[in-house]
Amino acid sequence: MTVQQPLALCLHDVRKQYGDHVALDGVSVEVPEGSIFGLLGPNGAGKTTMIRMVAGITAPDEGELSFFGTPLKQSDIANIGYLPEERGLYKNMRVGEQALYFARLRGMSKSEAEHELKTWFERLDVDGWWNKEVSDLSKGMAQKIQFIVSVLHKPKFLILDEPLSGFDPINANRIKFEIKRLRDENGTTVMLSTHDMSSVDELCDHVALVNHGTKILEGRVDLLRENARAGRVNFKFKGNLIAFTAALGASAILHNVHSTEDHIHEMVLGIPPQTPIEKFLKWATHEVDVLSCSPMSVSMDEVFLRAVKKAES
Amino acid sequence: MRNWLTIVGREYKTRVRRRVFILSTLLGPVMMVGFIALIVLLTKSQESNSKILVVDSNEILSFQVEDIGQIPSCFECFPEREFLEYRFTTEGLSTEEFLESDYDGILEFDDGILQNSKALLQYETTPSMRVKSAVKRDLTEAVERLRVKQESSLDYETYKRLKVKIGLVTQDVETRDRNAESKTIVGWIFSMFMFLFIMIYGMHVMRGVIEEKSNRIVEVVVSIVKPEALMAAKVAGIGLVGLTQILAWALLSWFLFLGFGTYAESTGMLTEVMAESGNAVSTTDLNTFMSSHEDLGFLMQINWLFMIGWGLFFYLGGFALYGSLFAAVGSSVEQESDTQYLLLPVMIPLMFSYLLNIQILESPETTLATVCSFFPFTSPITMMVRLSMGVLWWEVVMSALILILTVYLMIKLAGRIYRTGIFMYGKKPSLLEMLKWLTYKNR
Numbered sequence: 068m069t070v071q072q073p074l075a076l077c078l079h080d081v082r083k084q085y086g087d088h089v090a091l092d093g094v095s096v097e098v099p100e101g102s103i104f105g106l107l108g109p110n111g112a113g114k115t116t117m118i119r120m121v122a123g124i125t126a127p128d129e130g131e132l133s134f135f136g137t138p139l140k141q142s143d144i145a146n147i148g149y150l151p152e153e154r155g156l157y158k159n160m161r162v163g164e165q166a167l168y169f170a171r172l173r174g175m176s177k178s179e180a181e182h183e184l185k186t187w188f189e190r191l192d193v194d195g196w197w198n199k200e201v202s203d204l205s206k207g208m209a210q211k212i213q214f215i216v217s218v219l220h221k222p223k224f225l226i227l228d229e230p231l232s233g234f235d236p237i238n239a240n241r242i243k244f245e246i247k248r249l250r251d252e253n254g255t256t257v258m259l260s261t262h263d264m265s266s267v268d269e270l271c272d273h274v275a276l277v278n279h280g281t282k283i284l285e286g287r288v289d290l291l292r293e294n295a296r297a298g299r300v301n302f303k304f305k306g307n308l309i310a311f312t313a314a315l316g317a318s319a320i321l322h323n324v325h326s327t328e329d330h331i332h333e334m335v336l337g338i339p340p341q342t343p344i345e346k347f348l349k350w351a352t353h354e355v356d357v358l359s360c361s362p363m364s365v366s367m368d369e370v371f372l373r374a375v376k377k378a379e380s
Numbered sequence: 381m382r383n384w385l386t387i388v389g390r391e392y393k394t395r396v397r398r399r400v401f402i403l404s405t406l407l408g409p410v411m412m413v414g415f416i417a418l419i420v421l422l423t424k425s426q427e428s429n430s431k432i433l434v435v436d437s438n439e440i441l442s443f444q445v446e447d448i449g450q451i452p453s454c455f456e457c458f459p460e461r462e463f464l465e466y467r468f469t470t471e472g473l474s475t476e477e478f479l480e481s482d483y484d485g486i487l488e489f490d491d492g493i494l495q496n497s498k499a500l501l502q503y504e505t506t507p508s509m510r511v512k513s514a515v516k517r518d519l520t521e522a523v524e525r526l527r528v529k530q531e532s533s534l535d536y537e538t539y540k541r542l543k544v545k546i547g548l549v550t551q552d553v554e555t556r557d558r559n560a561e562s563k564t565i566v567g568w569i570f571s572m573f574m575f576l577f578i579m580i581y582g583m584h585v586m587r588g589v590i591e592e593k594s595n596r597i598v599e600v601v602v603s604i605v606k607p608e609a610l611m612a613a614k615v616a617g618i619g620l621v622g623l624t625q626i627l628a629w630a631l632l633s634w635f636l637f638l639g640f641g642t643y644a645e646s647t648g649m650l651t652e653v654m655a656e657s658g659n660a661v662s663t664t665d666l667n668t669f670m671s672s673h674e675d676l677g678f679l680m681q682i683n684w685l686f687m688i689g690w691g692l693f694f695y696l697g698g699f700a701l702y703g704s705l706f707a708a709v710g711s712s713v714e715q716e717s718d719t720q721y722l723l724l725p726v727m728i729p730l731m732f733s734y735l736l737n738i739q740i741l742e743s744p745e746t747t748l749a750t751v752c753s754f755f756p757f758t759s760p761i762t763m764m765v766r767l768s769m770g771v772l773w774w775e776v777v778m779s780a781l782i783l784i785l786t787v788y789l790m791i792k793l794a795g796r797i798y799r800t801g802i803f804m805y806g807k808k809p810s811l812l813e814m815l816k817w818l819t820y821k822n823r
Binding site for chain 1: 594601
């Protein structure tokens with residue numbers, strides 16, 4: 068894949084082993100600047116290991132990580148926000164105090180942190196929680212605080228491990244909106260891991276799929292979809308199905324044909340990549356009465372299932 | 381460094397402001413002193429006026445006066461006291477008669493006492509220490525007066541002037557320290573607190589580590605600071621909490637002691653106690669009282685500044701050592717109940733040095749005691765006892781240096797276990813596995 072955009076993060080041939088277990092086996096990933104990058108894969112695929120490396124918690128055994136063009140170093144931490152998967156807060160601290168503590172650790176001054184916190188608390192409807200005991204918060208409430216804590220210092224690069232799990236649909240949408248807003252308004256690059264494919268469809272510009280410690284797919288979401296679609300279109304016409312099929316010959320493949328009594332037929336047509344869709348349409352209108360023709364929509368779910376299947380075979 | 385201090389500050393602040401901490405800090409010394417005061421008060425208030433019947437059948441101590449009855453021949457010997465009253469008689473009482481009478485004790489005085497210097501006091505209700513020591517003093521003076529009169533031409537005042545009572549002061553020729561044996565009790569109290577604080581706050585470290593690990597906060601924090609630094613900050617912050625409590629207890633106890641002193645001086649309690657113990661010194665001030673008191677005098681001879689100074693050093697060193705071990709244990713488990721067998725190797729040297737103290741109190745200068753006061757895992761506790769008895773300066777300095785060095789190494793080693801342990805979930809590790817973590821590469 069040729070990438071025109073500058074890269075926020077680049078993992079090059081990264082390897083990590085824990086005892087006998089190989090968590091990552093030579094993985095390379097490129098995260099373009101200003102994108103929302105989805106890191107996908109089943110449990111135990113190596114996502115969390117990758118995330119921990121980027122967050123500076125672990126270092127690779129082999130390979131390199133570069134961050135905005137230079138090797139990742141300790142001082143980059145100030146530009147990284149990190150929301151780990153299983154989240155917790157200190158029970159013996161109040162909400163505001165706790166948020167301030169993490170902001171201070173991220174190098175913010177107290178007044179700056181207070182100002183930012185105020186904005187975020189209002190934005191996520193949690194103002195008035197400042198003096199609440201953490202033990203009084205519900206899971207969803209606590210997660211909002213944790214989200215705020217990870218974005219408070221305006222990081223250039225934000226790592227979110229399963230950011231939407233545990234939220235109800237309303238708050239999940241809220242968080243999705245905020246993630247997009249961070250990208251659009253602040254130019255933040257976001258790397259998120261998730262199991263939820265619908266949120267990938269909604270959120271991500273780029274994705275990488277890892278399985279068993281290796282990357283099996285990476286790219287722009289629209290291009291991956293295009294690829295997975297493999298020239299398939301939803302096609303609907305009125306006319307003689309047998310004649311149409313005969314005329315088509317071997318130039319296209321038919322799937323899922325549905326026919327009605329008044330000779331209306333609906334199907335998925337696989338058009339070979341070398342045939343432009345315009346050329347096919349021109350031909351088809353001569354043969355039958357074309358009612359509709361649109362590129363088939365492919366869900367990311369399908370993209371991944373195919374990729375996993377392909378990788379395993 | 382700034383982040384490190386922020387973490388230390390959090391560990392410290394969140395603990396110091398807990399209600400449990402504030403209450404135990406304030407109430408600790410009050411309860412200790414209060415407990416002692418309560419015992420004293422209870423025994424005092426129960427103490428009614430004791431009435432003792434002296435059966436003086438041979439009229440050695442008393443004589444018959446018509447219409448009044450038997451009176452002591454020596455009034456100075458049996459002074460009037462609010463808690464003790466004597467009656468004299470020549471005829472003994474049977475047990476039944478005694479039980480029915482309003483006397484609390486009965487003392488038969490005969491020639492035997494003059495020869496053996498032993499008297500038998502029979503009682504119905506156990507006499508208090510105060511009554512016993514007063515009776516002892518009174519009888520001694522009475523018998524002394526009799527003997528002086530019978531067997532010499534001196535008057536009693538001259539005899540008293542001539543009589544000597546030798547006090548024995550012991551001194552170590554090397555350290556020039558005096559009365560070292562009784563001072564060990566102070567060292568023992570120091571080391572007991574050392575043991576308690578290392579253990580209580582060590583457990584705090586362990587629980588803190590487990591909390592951070594089990595709710596994954598640790599991941600956020602170690603993405604900002606190194607795991608070793610986080611561990612050290614935790615140990616430091618909690619160590620300071622312990623230090624705060626120790627200092628607060630010391631200060632509060634000192635104020636309570638001063639307060640008690642003022643009270644005792646103003647009520648004349650000290651003079652009373654002095655008089656009862658037969659001491660001629662009439663004093664109203666606590667310091668003089670303590671210095672001249674046979675059993676308390678050593679307290680005034682202790683170099684408190686020296687003890688407290690070294691005490692603080694050995695506390696900080698010992699806590700850093702054990703605290704990092706507690707942290708390593710905490711890092712390798714996900715819940716406190718899994719720590720038990722891992723805690724054993726940490727607790728054994730701690731318990732051992734604590735138990736060893738009892739032996740050191742008996743015989744202070746054994747080789748074991750000396751060795752243990754250098755061995756870093758026992759020295760914080762053992763050295764306190766030895767310090768109170770007086771140790772050569774180079775021994776303390778040597779022990780301190782060994783401790784500092786070990787603390788440095790232990791923080792490194794425990795840090796290695798910690799940085800691996802905090803990311804290990806699932807099965808409980810064995811000790812062997814934890815040792816293997818020591819060899820794991822950095823992160």
